[in-house]
Amino acid sequence: MGRNPYYQGPRSDHFDGERFFVPGHPFSKSRRDLLKWQFGGGREAWPSDYAGETIRRPAEKVIGTAVRITAIGHASFLLQTEGLNILIDPVWSERASPVSWAGPKRVNPPGIVFDTLPPIDAVLVSHNHYDHLDIDTLSRLRRTHRCRILTPLGNDAIMKAKDSELVAEAYDWGARVALSHRVAVHFEPSYHWSARGLGDRMMALWAAFVFETPLGAVYHIADTGYRDGQVFRDMRRKHGRIRLAVIPIGAYEPRWFMRDQHVNPEEAVRILSDCGAVRALGHHWGTFRLTNEGIEEPLRALATALHGSGVQPERFQTRKPGGVFEIFD
Template identity: 40%
Template sequence: MNSSSPPPHHTDNGFENRYPLPEGKKSFFRFLRRRFFGKESWPKAKHQTGKTPVTPPDLDAIHSPNPEIAQITWIGHASTLVQYQGINILTDPVFSDRASPFKNFGPKRYSPPGLTIDQLPKIDMVLLSHNHYDHCDLESLRQIGNEPTYIVPLKNASLLKEAGIESCLEMDWDQYAEVNGIKIIHTPSHHWSSRKMSDRKEMLWGGYALTFANGFKFYFVGDSGWHERLFTEMGAKYGPFDLGLIPIGAYEPRDFMKAAHVNPEEAVLIKQTMQVKQAIAIHWGTFVLTSEPVDEPPVRLHSAMVQAGENPADFLALPVGGTHQHHHIPDQKTERQPA
């Protein structure tokens, strides 16, 4: 391909998935019709309180972490605090009551954030996967402020400027950067983007592969449907990983959600294909986005791990506010260099 030609996922109509699948007619209006008039019985947020386990955060560990132990705290949904080697990283920080452009309409939080913004340590880096409201909350970003470096997919910096965020590094898929001594690669996912009805796929989406100075490797999937070819290629190119954040929720009705969100069984396939040694479940237990029971994803995840012949402890669904500590044992093999 001519070096001046845009990559195939750059199109005249915005961005496209690396291996597009037929999506059918899935407009926002069709979604609303399915949501309110379909045959599925959707959970109501006001009845879900207490169905997601919650634990008080270990603030001592969070504010005085052992730099030699990788530490993940689940704040809720796709929001986590990742701490390792003195670096504090937030993923998709959403602290607001609703994942919506409206104050009184849209998915309402039924599990409180595991940490408040005031309880956060000094944040060095924010990883933003895409611009959907349950992943990109401008009010939360305003409160976090400009001190961290924000790593965002292409075309998302203009959105963050609305929150007064100037310190953005935009990345394309498979692009390499180095921040705070950490090697970062923006990885594709099988998803889409929009903030309103007229901007579908105008801003890029994806995940991130991080490699620390001692070879520790961390993977944040972001939001994705399962695509065997995509993840097989990425696993061969960028794996294995010591620790990963993999979505497990928001998957029903399956015919409508399959192209955008993995179910727990497909989440296990991502873990295996991307060669993630220890996975933490995200994208569940916080907002009612889809029709499955809110407490179903971790139950199905446990069963899927057993069926796959894997130890369920290697793919944990933490309580909101819970912290997992991972002891990294350096691999004696030569570290794979970014492509």
């Protein structure tokens, strides 16, 4: 038995009995590397305020096969289709941090006012980093919506330890979970890692999500490095036609430290090609300052990468908080 406080289960090709890992791709960054980055300088200044789009009051439901995605900010989205309302990595807190008085502070309000959310059916939490797993927001959702919470292995224990009434369903890579008779979600691998503190690295699993919808698959990648690109090509083979890939484009500098866990815009365009998605939506930029690049540098770098790859800009778009992206027949 390992010393993992979050998950005890059988060994697998990505769990050694104590820690999770990506087969063939060990996570190599040390605490010394972290300190070298943190004290190495090179951070571009961010504004204290960076306006989003119009703050939305979303529809109560989207009936039928259309898919509507509203950007809340950073990696948080409301996905609506087939009468379902699904939140992905919801963060309404002021900071992406273990404390309320320090850490990355949002530079724009959430694109949806919390109290105007429609009835939420399910919440998907990709991994335990503070810009994705926000206990305060999850507790508010539990009190007001009584929705299902689905997350990779081990993150359910993290939630329950902070709020004993937060009961989440925990799944391994490869799981398929029905959300309705026509919509399901698959838990898929990404090149990332996990930790809430200094002593629990890789002790909870992380995942990307692929949603089955009547209009085709929606592939949401929360955080990932590029590595050899194999997992993205695997998604194309496994899930067929992907209508939309939601791909991170920010939090990537300096490359020597970030490349194993965060793609840059050039690699994000490569993921679009690898997975064969019809369209892409960039996220993970413009709300929380996590790394060294300027606030709009991901947009400039994405435009350059699209031009260099011959991909039309309308195929890979971005939205600020409050922005909406829709898929129709």
